[in-house]
Each structure stands twice: as structure tokens, then as C-alpha cells.
Amino acid sequence: MRAPRGTRLSGNRMPAESRSFQLTSLIAVLPGDGIGPEVTRAGLAVLRAAAARHSLDLRIEEAPFGGAALEALGAPLPPSTRDLCMDADAVLLGAAGLPGPPPANPALRPEQGLLDLRALLGVYANLRPIRPLPGAGEASPLREENLASVDLIVVRELTGGIYFGDKQEGEDAAADLCAYNREEIERVVRFAAKLARQRRSRLCSVDKANVLATSRLWRTATSRLVADEFPDLELQHLLVDAAAMRLLTHAADFDVLVTENMFGDILTDEASVLAGSLGMAPSASIGDGGRGLYEPIHGTAPDIAGQGVANPCGMILSVAMMLDLSLKAPQAAREVEAAVAAAVADGARTADIAGQGPAASTGQFTEAVLERLEKSKDGSA
Numbered sequence: 001m002r003a004p005r006g007t008r009l010s011g012n013r014m015p016a017e018s019r020s021f022q023l024t025s026l027i028a029v030l031p032g033d034g035i036g037p038e039v040t041r042a043g044l045a046v047l048r049a050a051a052a053r054h055s056l057d058l059r060i061e062e063a064p065f066g067g068a069a070l071e072a073l074g075a076p077l078p079p080s081t082r083d084l085c086m087d088a089d090a091v092l093l094g095a096a097g098l099p100g101p102p103p104a105n106p107a108l109r110p111e112q113g114l115l116d117l118r119a120l121l122g123v124y125a126n127l128r129p130i131r132p133l134p135g136a137g138e139a140s141p142l143r144e145e146n147l148a149s150v151d152l153i154v155v156r157e158l159t160g161g162i163y164f165g166d167k168q169e170g171e172d173a174a175a176d177l178c179a180y181n182r183e184e185i186e187r188v189v190r191f192a193a194k195l196a197r198q199r200r201s202r203l204c205s206v207d208k209a210n211v212l213a214t215s216r217l218w219r220t221a222t223s224r225l226v227a228d229e230f231p232d233l234e235l236q237h238l239l240v241d242a243a244a245m246r247l248l249t250h251a252a253d254f255d256v257l258v259t260e261n262m263f264g265d266i267l268t269d270e271a272s273v274l275a276g277s278l279g280m281a282p283s284a285s286i287g288d289g290g291r292g293l294y295e296p297i298h299g300t301a302p303d304i305a306g307q308g309v310a311n312p313c314g315m316i317l318s319v320a321m322m323l324d325l326s327l328k329a330p331q332a333a334r335e336v337e338a339a340v341a342a343a344v345a346d347g348a349r350t351a352d353i354a355g356q357g358p359a360a361s362t363g364q365f366t367e368a369v370l371e372r373l374e375k376s377k378d379g380s381a
């Protein structure tokens, strides 16, 4: 919970005997497009239930974002939404994107709102954990033994690299500049190294140093920083093509991976297959303050939007990350994670992970999680 700006004092929801005042956290909610609003509804139901169980005082405010905001207000990240996010302790985001070819003008692209929001919030470290849940991998094309004991986290640099570089776009030629400076690399590698220290002390840095200048800087900066500040860590460098292969063949060997923006984007969609489906994977984006941006890694899924069948696990597990990292309620986070795991293990599965079994709707799956959360004691559902 952040003290300045978004954190307010209020006296209304806490028993008088426990505290005379309570901190209120402002949560900005941006449902966005496609299945974004469907999974956001599920995430909010779980957030509200977890907050009630742990007497967390939340003020939840929704705002237009992405294609919905473009259509209503003419911009994917309108000023009112910007202001709300800047004032918030945490932002919960569904997904952004409209069907059809992307317009050449970036100001008219819903996805530009995502890039602008990440830059605005300064959230340079995007954490994407992959931890297959028992039962969810049954629908995976990968062999069960390759999924057992997988517990990895990708730290993706989020506010630099090719997605943010200068662009030239003509009829017959186009160019995207990929640029990084040492400071941008060091801050995200330092973040990943601290995380590795709290886990199994293994850090794998992924680049393309045999071809790309930015990757050579990435590799030398990473080697020097880890040698100077984290000599206790085991550091490995992998080329991105080898990393893509080893994620499917030796995923259990990885602990923390750190990589640049585009490689992280692609590798984590691939790694989500380990968890059974793109719909299973959550993310948290963090900068130097306590404010975080929480969103599932999937997009708007236009092929299933509006049908009520989207898997809300990625969103609900993103809510768990918010409880942990921004709201400083780790016990509540563990309860949500345990409730999701229990629901899946008990057979509540949306179509993407149901295999041959019966498929739950988004609403039915969310109810299954809420029921288990209700019954959970001491962090175990």
C-alpha cells in the first residue's frame, strides 16, 4: 500500500477496537475490449471477496480504456483515465484491441494505450510467473513429465526496446528502432536478481548477443551487475532461440529469467503452454514506487469474446499478485491462489483447459473459486 497520493485515511469499515483509522487503497479498473470486461468482472468479484475477508478498505473506480475509450472518447488512454491511474495504488487491466487491421496512426490503435500506460506508470519490470496447476496441464500438448516441478518467473523489461523505438513506415519499406541504455538494463536486471535471491538463486539472462548490438550491451551490463552486486547468484546467458526451445524441453531447470521487452512478450506466450493455456498466465508490472499494473498476459481473444467462456485464471491470479505486491496482503494472495488451484484440481475448468471433460463458463469457474475462497482457512482452500 503506497503512502503518498492514492492512499487515503478513512474511518468507516474497521472495527473501532482494532484501529481508529484505516488506509484506503484506490484501485483503477480498466476492463478494455473483447474478453477484457468478462475476465475483469471475475477478477473484481474475487478481489472484493478477498478484501472483505481481510478487512482491506478499497475504493474501486472503473475507467474507459483501449478500443472502448477510442470509440467513446477518441483516445485509447483518455486524460480522465490517465489521471485516475496516476492517482491509484494499483491498476487492474483486462485487455485492449479491436478486430480488423491496425490503423497506421498509433493514436488510433487501442494497443497504443497499453504502451502509453506502462510508460506513464514507469512500470519497467513485468513479472510473469509460470506455475502449472495440477489438472490444468491435462489439455497441454506437452508431456506431463515436462510440466512436473516447473516453477519459473520471467521478468520482462517493459518500457524500452523495439516497442518504444522510433518507427518509419512507408508503402514499401519500414523500420523499428531497438534501443537500450545501460541504466534501463541494470534496473530491470537488479529487480530480477533480487527476486532470484528470494527464490532458488538462479538467474538466466536471455538475449541475441550473436547478432544484436542491444543484446551485447545487455549481456555485458548484466554480467557486470551480477558480478558486482549479486556474486552469490548462479548466472546463465542464453540466446533467445535456445531459450525458446529449452522452455519446452527443460522448463523445470529455470528459476528467474530476465529479458528485453519483445523477447519477454513472445517467450511468455510460449511458456503459458506449460500452464495449460494462455488464459492461465497472470502478470504484474512494477516500477520504483509501490504502484503496480496487474493484467493477464492474454489479449482480447476476439474468437471467443462475448460468449462467456473465457478462462479468468490469468486475471484472478493477477489479482493475487496485486494483493501481494501493492496491497501488502500476502495471506489474502495465498488464499486466492489456493482457491484457484483447488477449483481446477476439483474439475472446474473452462473450455481451453477442460480437454475431454465438461467445460465451465467464466461465471461458473469464478463461482467455484469464490466458494473455495469462502471456505479457506489459514491460506489453504
Ligand SMILES: NC(=O)c1ccc[n+]([C@@H]2O[C@H](COP(=O)([O-])OP(=O)(O)OC[C@H]3O[C@@H](n4cnc5c(N)ncnc54)[C@H](O)[C@@H]3O)[C@@H](O)[C@H]2O)c1
Residues within 6 Å of the ligand: 035, 039, 094, 095, 096, 097, 098, 099, 111, 114, 277, 278, 279, 280, 295, 296, 297, 298, 299, 300, 301, 302, 303, 304, 309, 310, 311, 312, 314, 352
Ligand atoms: N495486453 C493486451 O491487452 C494484449 C495482449 C496481446 C494481444 N492483444 C490484442 O488482442 C487482440 C487479439 O490478439 P491475439 O488473438 O493475437 O491474442 P489473444 O491472446 O487475444 O488470443 C490468442 C488465442 O488464445 C485464446 N485465449 C486468450 N485468452 C484466453 C482466455 N482467457 N481464455 C481462453 N482462451 C484464451 C484466444 O481465444 C485465441 O485463440 C489483438 O488486437 C491484439 O493486439 C492485447
